[in-house]
Amino acid sequence: MASRTDLAYTVIDGGSITTPKGFKAGGLHCGLKKTTRHDLGAIVCEVPAAAAGVYTLNQVQAAPLKVTKESVGEAGTLRAVLVNSGNANACTGAQGEEDAYRMRDDFAAQLGVTPHQVAVASTGVIGETLKMDRVSSGMAELPARLAATPDAADDFCQAILTTDLVEKSVCVALPIGGKTVHIAGAAKGSGMIHPNMATMLGFVTTDAAIGSEPLAALLRQATDVTFNMITVDGDTSTNDMLLAMASGLAGNEALSEAHPDYAAFASALIYVCEVLAKAIARDGEGATKLVEVKVRGARSDASARAIAKTVIGSSLVKSAVFGADANWGRIIAAVGRAGEPIDPETIDIRIGAIVTLEQSRPVAFDEEAALAYLKGDTVEIHVDLHVGEGEAVAWGCDLTYDYVRINAAYRT
Amino acid sequence: MASRTDLAYTVIDGGSITTPKGFKAGGLHCGLKKTTRHDLGAIVCEVPAAAAGVYTLNQVQAAPLKVTKESVGEAGTLRAVLVNSGNANACTGAQGEEDAYRMRDDFAAQLGVTPHQVAVASTGVIGETLKMDRVSSGMAELPARLAATPDAADDFCQAILTTDLVEKSVCVALPIGGKTVHIAGAAKGSGMIHPNMATMLGFVTTDAAIGSEPLAALLRQATDVTFNMITVDGDTSTNDMLLAMASGLAGNEALSEAHPDYAAFASALIYVCEVLAKAIARDGEGATKLVEVKVRGARSDASARAIAKTVIGSSLVKSAVFGADANWGRIIAAVGRAGEPIDPETIDIRIGAIVTLEQSRPVAFDEEAALAYLKGDTVEIHVDLHVGEGEAVAWGCDLTYDYVRINAAYRT
Structure with missing residues (x-):
């Protein structure tokens, strides 16, 4: 994704989740997906990484959520996260929990670490039990595939996708107390996307030294203005999970609120989450534009x-x-039903640079110019309410024939 | 719609909004719609009818809402309601208000009644001013078209439609203190349907004698379990309005809570609203089934x-x-994100008669039978939460290619 150097951090072109020191990744096809795309992947850290997670608020939660919360809660550190796609392991009862624990324990044994240092995540169809023979074969092969290369990181990024069309990854670097710190992320998500306190699956790696508590606080703060501000279809998944792991190998003095570079790290982390969140919105099921x-x-x-x-x-x-x-009437109708304080007489609406409504009165605009703008691959809608100083940005995508096609035929 | 005689009321096949004594209706094409379908209609009562209204809670409200609230609020009676389709007269500023008042005042003059005895309603595109020359020509011609016939009622029903495919109307009769009372209704609605305290446009006529206050109370109660329980697309309109008019010409002793037939009247009114609400859901934009x-x-x-x-x-x-x-995984995911108290381990889900989930565990079912059922024109989804005694029914429709087609090209 595009380079940005006007901020305190630098986007690393070609960077990935294995760019931060200490991390390897990998992925392979074990047979959970009907296609030949990878469906099992892992990120492994050579040292115990400070860890933090944000999880779905859906009351129906998949088995791997329970297992991962237990692992992250145990010591606040992780050595690895194992992810499968093609099956969400949700609504699978006692068998599902047993399978999630077995994924964690068996993978931990293969890595020679304790079980609670491994997190697990799943995404795919709800209500079918995992084909554990295939997962087990895959797990046996996976450690040999782990590497700190861009190719291995790509393998991981592919292994977590479902109906996604593209892999989603980003990496930035910034100076923290004279040391270079990297923050990278990978994510998946295309349908059932309306995150509430978390998103589909997101993984952030960093070599910064930071404790799990400040990491958790920063992760939640970043989530609120990034992953929680996207929607594809209004449906909050049972499997949403965002995990961050910090290896500490950059060698900086540990980050806390008192550290002079804390705000710079926070802003770089928000950037990483924002890039991933926007990539999920743009890759929404059937979407043609962001x-x-x-x-x-x-x-x-x-x-x-x-x-x-x-x-x-x-x-x-x-x-x-x-x-x-350029149907601004639907925009103002949505503003009016949001249940928030507005003045229905003072609303401005702009689509890109095209002013369509000023002080709630229609403005004649160039329909040709509007059409040309709306045919682009990114559409900005600006709403100014003139009742205060509050502001926010949300990201989504268009609703298309392909959204219906994909979701009318997903399971069968 | 089908006859139901097992209740305290009887459905009148071929009945319409002009079946209750005292009401005439009519409709014609005045040129607001591009097609030749009617786009201007009225219901007129020969005596002042007790009146009550329920209106959208969208904070952005169209001009006719303001005018109608004023009329209904003035004396609690109405002689007529004038409705146009093809233009919502919403977000049209001072000009829009002036036009709405002119519709009310001019039509009142033609009927020889006072302005506050006329209500107005509009539906269609947001943000364009009304072509008042066309509305005026139509209003001049309309009184001569008014009649108490089924054809004239049909003309009205057609005049209020936008993207609707079918007219929506129902009529019931019931005994009240030895007199026969009729309740009839007509409605429109197909897109921007997610009523919040009201629906798109609904009109109820009755010849019952009832004051405007008990009528308003019963109308709100009926709305809560009917129009407020349907959704097509989650979008609450700026123009939602449900109006009821009671002529009193059935000659019954005036209905109040103390009247022995009050509950029977309430239940018949709910039935009328439910039929109309379900008809709107089934006729949702692009829908193939209820x-x-x-x-x-x-x-x-x-x-x-x-x-x-x-x-x-x-x-x-x-x-x-x-x-x-039969993707019950999406049903349970929606249940889990509703933000209501549930036990994620005790949920039953049934699609028609096909049990797919019991106590949150998948039940093997006959996929062929499920497919056959889901291909029908009505699909029932049953959810039992096993955490209390609360129950509710909601109605909607499927999301189809045609929904996208209709809404990707509505305005232009």
């Missing part, structure tokens, strides 16, 4: 977030964007 | 309603129904 809704002038940031998420989640707005129709 | 979600065993009825609406609103569930895929 939609970015920017709300300002709300009573508070929280209010702006609620309004931005209502607009980005509107099926009518999403369909209009697909049809390249 | 989906009915029945939740029981929730902590409370309110909780059951929230869960039922979350399931019926899930794009993933809706796509699966379109694809005739």
Whole structure:
């Protein structure tokens, strides 16, 4: 993804989750997916990495969530995370839990680490038990495939995908107290995307020295303005999980709130999460474009977030964007039903640079120019409410024939 | 619609909004729609009818809402309601308000009644001012078209449609204190349907004698379990309005809570609203079938309603129904994210008669039978939570290619 050097961090072109010191990754096809795409992968750290997780708030949670929460909660460190796609291991009862524990314990044994130093994650179909013979064969082969190379990182990124079309990965570097620290991330997500406190699957690696508590705080803060601000279809998954692992091998003095570079690290972490979140939105099931809704002038940031998420989640707005129709009426209707304090007479709406509504009054605009803009691969919708200073950005995608096609035929 | 005589009321086949004594209706094409379908209609009562309204909770409200609230609020009676389709008269500023008042005042003058005895309603595109010359020509011609015939009622029903495919109307009769009372209704709605305290446009006529206050109370009660329980796309309109008018010409002793037939009247009114609400859901934009979600065993009825609406609103569930895929995983995922108290281990899910989940464990089922059932024109989804006695029913439709086609090209 594009290079950005105007900030305190530098985007590393070609960087990956194995760029931070201490991390290897890998992936292979063990047979859970019907295609030949990889479906089993792992990230392994050569030292115990400080770890933090954010998980779905769906009350129905998949078995691997329980196991991973237990592992991360145990000591706040992880040596590895094992991920399968093709099967969510959700609503699979006692058998599902047994399988998730067996994935954790067997992989830990192969790596020669204790079970609670391994996290597990699954994504795919709900309600089918795992083909554990295939997972076991894959696990046996996986350690030999682990490497700190871009290719091995790509193998991992492919292994976590379901209906995604593209792999999603990013890496940045920044100076922390004179040492170079890297933060990298990989994610998957295309359908059942409406994260609530977490997202589908996201993995962040860093070689920064940082304890698991400040890491958890920063991860939650970053999640609130990135993964929690995207939606593909309004459906919150049973398997959402974002895990961060910090190896500490960059050699910096451990980061805490008192550290002078704490804010710089936080901002770089937000950037990494934002790139991944936007990549998930752009790769939403059936999507042809990324939609970015920017709300300002709300009573508070929280209010702006609620309004931005209502607009980005509107099926009518999403369909209009697909049809390249500058239908601002659907945008203002969504703003009005968000349940947040607004003044219905003071709303401005801009689509890209095209002003369509000022102080809630339609503005004549160039339909040809609007059509041309809406046919692009990124559409920005700006809403200014003029009732306060709150602002927020949300990301989503258009609603297309392909979304229906993909989801009308997913399971069968 | 089908005859039902097992209840305290009888469905009148061929009945319409002009069956209750005192009402005439009519409709014509004045040129607001590009097609030749009617786009201007009215219901007129020969006496002042007790009136009550329920309106959208969207904070952005169209001009006719303001005018109608003023009319209904003035004396609690109405002589007429004038409706146009093809233009919502929403976000049209001072000009829009002026136009809505002019519709009310001019039509009142033609009928020889006072302005506040006329309500107005609009539906269609947001943000364009009304072509008032066309509306005026139509209004001049309309009084001569009004009649108490089924054909005239049909003309009205057609005049209020937008992307709807079918007209929606129902009529019942019941004895009230020895007199025969009729309740009839007409409605429209196909897109931007996620009513919050009201629905798109609904009109109920009755010849019962009832004051505007008990009528308003019963209308709100009926709305909560009917129109407020349907969703097509999760978008609440700026123009939602449900109006009831009672002529009193049935000659019954005025209905109040103390009247022995009050409950029978309430139940007949709920039936009328339910028929119309289900008809809107079945005629949802692009829909190929009606989906009915029945939740029981929730902590409370309110909780059951929230869960039922979350399931019926899930794009993933809706796509699966379109694809005739018995994808109960998406149903339980929606139940889990509804934010209501559940026990994730005690959920039963049944699709029609086919049990797919018992106590949150998958049950092997006949995929062929499920496919055959899901290909029908009505799909029932039953969820039993086993945590209480609360229950609710919600109605919606499937998400199809046609929904996207219709909404990707609506305005342009």
